[in-house]
Amino acid sequence: MRLDIILRVIAKLLIPFALVFALYVQFHGDFGPGGGFQAGVIVAASVIFYALIYGLPAARRVVPDALVEILLAVGVLIYAGVGVIGLLLGGNYLDYFVLAGDPVHGQHRGILWVELGVLITVAAVMLKVFYVFAGRRRDAGEGGE
Amino acid sequence: MLTQHFPALLVVVPLIAAPLIVLVRRSLPSWIIALLATAATFGIALSLLDRTLAEGTLSYAMGSWAPPLGIEYRIDAAGAFVAVIVAAMGLIVMPYSRVGIAAEVRNEEHYLYYALMMLCLAGLLGILVTGDAFNVFVFLEVSSLATYVLIAMGRDRRALMAAYQYLLMGTIGATLYVVGVGLLYLETGTLNLADMATRLPMASDSRAVLAALAFITVGISLKIALFPLHLWLPNAYAYAPSPVSAFLAATATKVSIYVLMRYFFSIFGESAVFDARATGAILLGLSLAAMFIPAIVAIFQHDMKRLLAYSSVSQIGYITLGISMDSVDGLMASAMHLFNHALTKGGLFLVLGGVVLRCRGASFDRLAGLGQTMPVAAFAMVVGGLSLIGVPGTAGFISKWYLVSAAIHLGQWWLVGAVLASSLLAVIYVWRFVEVAYFRAPPADHPPPGEAPLSMFVPALLMIGGCVYFGLDATWSSEVATRVAEVLMNSRSGGQ
Amino acid sequence: MTLASHFSYWTTILLLMVGLFIVIARDNLIKKLIGLGIFQTAVYLLYIAPGKLIGGVAPIVGSGFAVYSNPLPHVLILTAIVVGVATLALGLALVVRIKEAYGSIDEDEILAIDAQDDASPTPDHEGG
Numbered sequence: 001m002r003l004d005i006i007l008r009v010i011a012k013l014l015i016p017f018a019l020v021f022a023l024y025v026q027f028h029g030d031f032g033p034g035g036g037f038q039a040g041v042i043v044a045a046s047v048i049f050y051a052l053i054y055g056l057p058a059a060r061r062v063v064p065d066a067l068v069e070i071l072l073a074v075g076v077l078i079y080a081g082v083g084v085i086g087l088l089l090g091g092n093y094l095d096y097f098v099l100a101g102d103p104v105h106g107q108h109r110g111i112l113w114v115e116l117g118v119l120i121t122v123a124a125v126m127l128k129v130f131y132v133f134a135g136r137r138r139d140a141g142e143g144g145e
Numbered sequence: 146m147l148t149q150h151f152p153a154l155l156v157v158v159p160l161i162a163a164p165l166i167v168l169v170r171r172s173l174p175s176w177i178i179a180l181l182a183t184a185a186t187f188g189i190a191l192s193l194l195d196r197t198l199a200e201g202t203l204s205y206a207m208g209s210w211a212p213p214l215g216i217e218y219r220i221d222a223a224g225a226f227v228a229v230i231v232a233a234m235g236l237i238v239m240p241y242s243r244v245g246i247a248a249e250v251r252n253e254e255h256y257l258y259y260a261l262m263m264l265c266l267a268g269l270l271g272i273l274v275t276g277d278a279f280n281v282f283v284f285l286e287v288s289s290l291a292t293y294v295l296i297a298m299g300r301d302r303r304a305l306m307a308a309y310q311y312l313l314m315g316t317i318g319a320t321l322y323v324v325g326v327g328l329l330y331l332e333t334g335t336l337n338l339a340d341m342a343t344r345l346p347m348a349s350d351s352r353a354v355l356a357a358l359a360f361i362t363v364g365i366s367l368k369i370a371l372f373p374l375h376l377w378l379p380n381a382y383a384y385a386p387s388p389v390s391a392f393l394a395a396t397a398t399k400v401s402i403y404v405l406m407r408y409f410f411s412i413f414g415e416s417a418v419f420d421a422r423a424t425g426a427i428l429l430g431l432s433l434a435a436m437f438i439p440a441i442v443a444i445f446q447h448d449m450k451r452l453l454a455y456s457s458v459s460q461i462g463y464i465t466l467g468i469s470m471d472s473v474d475g476l477m478a479s480a481m482h483l484f485n486h487a488l489t490k491g492g493l494f495l496v497l498g499g500v501v502l503r504c505r506g507a508s509f510d511r512l513a514g515l516g517q518t519m520p521v522a523a524f525a526m527v528v529g530g531l532s533l534i535g536v537p538g539t540a541g542f543i544s545k546w547y548l549v550s551a552a553i554h555l556g557q558w559w560l561v562g563a564v565l566a567s568s569l570l571a572v573i574y575v576w577r578f579v580e581v582a583y584f585r586a587p588p589a590d591h592p593p594p595g596e597a598p599l600s601m602f603v604p605a606l607l608m609i610g611g612c613v614y615f616g617l618d619a620t621w622s623s624e625v626a627t628r629v630a631e632v633l634m635n636s637r638s639g640g641q
Numbered sequence: 642m643t644l645a646s647h648f649s650y651w652t653t654i655l656l657l658m659v660g661l662f663i664v665i666a667r668d669n670l671i672k673k674l675i676g677l678g679i680f681q682t683a684v685y686l687l688y689i690a691p692g693k694l695i696g697g698v699a700p701i702v703g704s705g706f707a708v709y710s711n712p713l714p715h716v717l718i719l720t721a722i723v724v725g726v727a728t729l730a731l732g733l734a735l736v737v738r739i740k741e742a743y744g745s746i747d748e749d750e751i752l753a754i755d756a757q758d759d760a761s762p763t764p765d766h767e768g769g
Contacts, residue, residue: 032701037719073164080161083153086208093153094208129730136737279717286724293731302742306751309735313664313673316728320681323721324657327687336713 004053011053018046026119030108036115040122047123048130056134068127075121082113148192152205152218155189155228156271156284158182159235163263172255176243179259183235186266190232194225198628202636204276212276213337219276221636223629226480227403228273230487234395235266237491241604242388245498249300249386258298262392265291269400278326278336281404282319285368289315292397296385307380314377318367325360328353342412342636358418361408368401371465372435375458382454383507387498390450394457395491399483402464406476409468411636419471428469433563435462440570444577449500449507452574453493456533459567460486466560467548474551476630477623482544484622485532485615489541492608493529496522499597499605512578514587518594522602523582525609530575532612535568539616543623649690656683670739670746674732681725688714688721 022042029035051059086095096110097103147154162182166175197203197220205218212219220228242258250258268288272281293315297308330336332353333344348354363374370378378398382390409418419425436459443455464486467479497507500522504511515523532539535546545564552560596602615622644651656679663676692714700709736746743751 033699037723069167073167076164077161077168080157080164083157084161087150087153092206092209093150093157097209132734133737279720283720283724286728290724290727290731293735297735297738302739303755305735305739305742306755309670309732309739312728312732312735313677316677317661317664317680320684323684324687327684330688330714331691336717 007053011049015046015050018042018049022046022119026115029115030111036118037122039115040119041126043119043123044126044130047127051130051134056131060131060135063127065131068124068131071120072124072128075117075119075124078117078120079114080117082110082117086110148196150205151189151193151196152203152220152274153207155186155193155220155232155274156218156267158185158189159263159267159270163260163267166256166260166263170256172252175256175259176239179242179263180239182263183232183239183266186270187229187232187236190225190228190270193220194222194229194625197222197225198625213335213340216280217276217337217339218274219339220274222625222632223403223406223480223636224273226625226629227399227483228270230399230484231266231269231273231396234392234487234491235262237495237604237608238262238388238392241391241495241498241601244598244600245388245502246298246386248502250298254298258295258386261291261295264288265295265392269396272400272404276338278329278338278341279323280336282323282326285319285322285401285404288397288400289319289368292389292393295389295393296381298389299384299386301384303380304384307377307384311377311381314367314374318364318374321360321364321367323364325357325364328357328360332357338407338412342414345413345417354413354417355422358408358413358422358424362405362424365401365405365408366431369398369405369465370458370461372431372439372458372462375435375439375461378458379451379454382457382494383448383450387494387501390454391491391494391498394453394494395487398457398461399487402461402468402479402483405465406468406479406633410476410633415471415634425469425471428465432462432466432469435459435465436563436567437570440567440574443574444570446574447509449497449509449512449578450494452577453490453497456571456574457486457490459571460490460533462567463545463548463564466564467551470551470555470557472551472555473627473630473634474547474554476633477626478544478547478551480626480629481547481619481622484626485540485544485612488608488611488615489529489532489539492605492612493526493533495601495605495608496525496529499601500526502597502601503592503595509577509581510588512581513585514591515582518587518591519596520594521596521606525606526582527575527579528609529612530578532616534571534575537616538613540612540619540622542616543619547623547626649686653683653687653690656680656686668748670736670748671733673748674729674736677732678725678729681721681728685718685721688718 022039025034025042026036026039029039047059047063050062083094086098087093089095089098091098096107099106099109159182162178166178169175169178193203202219202221204212206212207216207218210216239262242262246255246258265288268284268286268291271284271287275281275284293308293312296311297305299307326336329341329345332348332351333341335341335344345354367374382394385393409415409424439455439458443452443459446452446455460482464479464482467475467482469475500512500515500519501507503519504515515526528539532541535541545568549561549564552558552564597605660676660678660680660683664673664680667673667676692711694708694710697708697710698706700712739751740746743754745751745754
């Protein structure tokens with residue numbers, strides 16, 4: 001792969017745009033089709049793209065395994081945490097109405113955080129699956145589910 | 146007040162514990178988090194049972210979106226009863242796991258084990274508490290996916306194949322269930338179970354509803370391991386790590402049975418399921434087959450774990466037999482056996498886990514002479530075995546008693562004979578263990594006399610003790626089971 | 642009740658049968674998973690197809706639109722797809738480890754190896 005200069009340059013050009021597009025999909029999910037799930041997959045896909053062109057070790061330097069595993073848990077915690085905050089503010093679990101003075105703003109705020117949690121977890125899970133499968137022979141002996 | 150949020154917290158507590166465990170990673174702290182979460186869950190489940198017995202159905206609107214538009218969590222005495230069984234089993238398995246998995250799961254994977262147990266617990270409890278048909282599927286898959294991985298953690302390489310087979314069968318079962326729910330959704334336009342139940346009578350003659358009943362019954366029966374859909378179960382139980390076997394044997398199939406009861410009695414309604422169609426006869430036939438054929442297979446096993454697994458398939462037959470009777474008595478016997486069998490089989494697998502740890506295997510060769518090397522464990526196994534047979538003084542007797550009296554109530558005398566005959570088969574397979582443990586010399590490399598570590602031994606003996614306690618004093622269990630049966634029977638006509 | 646008016650249902654049924662047949666009839670563990678995937682995909686179709694109204698648009702309120710498609714089936718199936726992805730990933734991971742433990746991904750061969758082990762038991766196989 002080292003000599004494929006076209007691939008390497010194009011990849012470097014494309015990946016930032018892919019990440020920005022992921023953010024667009026994420027935040028536009030409020031008003032139109034989109035949301036954390038799709039955005040998370042795009043984020044993971046751009047990292048996987050990087051790994052395909054520059055090799056798995058390079059990708060693991062950019063997004064280390066340990067970070068992926070932490071993010072994986074943090075995303076779920078953000079999601080569940082929004083629910084608990086709604087509960088603490090006097091609503092039911094996952095109640096967004098109470099998150100802001102105005103119920104409509106509360107819904108906006110709630111879905112924003114929840115989708116952030118979804119984005120993080122989906123991206124991390126996708127990456128984790130990719131790392132585990134791709135690194136299987138490389139780090140033989142280190143099992144993974 | 147926090148108590149009003151208990152229906153949600155029942156699922157949320159273990160669900161939050163899982164990512165926390167992934168964050169801490171180290172074995173001991175993750176065990177502590179798991180232990181605290183299961184203890185809290187058990188407390189919540191108990192309080193829910195208490196409240197549903199006193200107040201009837203509890204409804205909780207997720208995110209304050211009123212049902213049937215929003216997702217509703219809805220729990221009544223029947224759901225809370227099974228939730229208590231699941232949460233109690235979780236609480237008993239957790240202290241046991243600390244030592245129990247050390248020999249079978251590598252140290253750096255311990256936190257994954259605990260996180261998966263939490264997810265499995267959250268999934269199982271979610272099935273019980275949710276009032277949304279599609280939610281049931283999601284929770285079913287959450288618990289199943291966790292279960293597949295837990296089984297694959299077994300030390301034997303056959304655990305992998307067992308997990309793979311369970312994954313195929315379980316996914317097919319869940320997918321068939323989704324097909325059924327899809328048909329119901331097309332027919333009624335709602336996914337809320339209570340709403341669906343009120344709308345279904347208007348469409349009960351439609352062929353789509355009939356197809357939905359068939360799809361849901363077969364799909365859930367795969368998860369129940371109802372004979373002849375049980376092929377995944379023996380290997381899955383036999384090769385999973387011991388605490389996982391115990392947890393699954395006591396909970397996973399029981400929760401699926403609850404789902405089946407729900408659909409039969411609360412959603413479709415007993416007249417649509419039993420009076421108008423041959424469902425009862427089919428279920429009766431399969432239950433009878435389950436009571437005999439797997440019990441005969443169990444007699445010829447050479448491995449105690451596999452023997453117990455086949456015995457589970459056979460005991461599930463008693464529970465579905467009670468359902469097929471389509472009476473309050475039959476359902477009450479089913480609920481009783483659901484509880485008593487969870488207690489017995491969970492206890493047996495826990496005792497066996499301690500034995501496996503010391504004897505390095507569950508084959509009869511390894512267990513020979515257990516009466517000398519591990520006298521208390523061998524005795525506990527025999528007591529559990531007596532409960533499987535249904536000897537008076539054990540929990541198994543009580544539920545078989547109610548089952549037999551329900552059959553007599555319906556005038557089905559030949560069913561009494563069938564229950565007794567299949568109990569005789571249980572005598573034979575339990576006797577095989579007695580023979581191996583007491584009348585054979587220990588293997589040459591047998592372990593020195595002594596029992597399993599205390600943290601494994603105490604939970605196991607608690608369960609077996611429970612077998613005897615609920616066999617002698619069945620007031621609490623029979624009262625609750627009666628309420629459960631009444632709730633299930635009346636939930637469609639009056640209880641809404 | 643013509644063939645054409647229930648086109649999507651016939652497709653669903655066909656795919657369900659094809660998927661289930663592959664799961665049952667193939668010995669190769671990966672092919673079985675492919676069959677399982679087809680089986681699940683058929684169900685997605687069962688939900689998605691009735692959600693579409695001819696002439697309906699995405700259910701985002703805007704001026705000039707009166708007919709909207711039902712979004713609920715799509716949301717449900719998005720969830721089902723996620724579940725399907727997780728199942729497939731887990732299934733493939735299991736196949737990888739089965740291949741490492743047995744040296745084969747053919748069900749018959751693996752069962753034969755197991756039967757051989759039963760005949761002449763050797764202590765403890767390491768799965769990982």
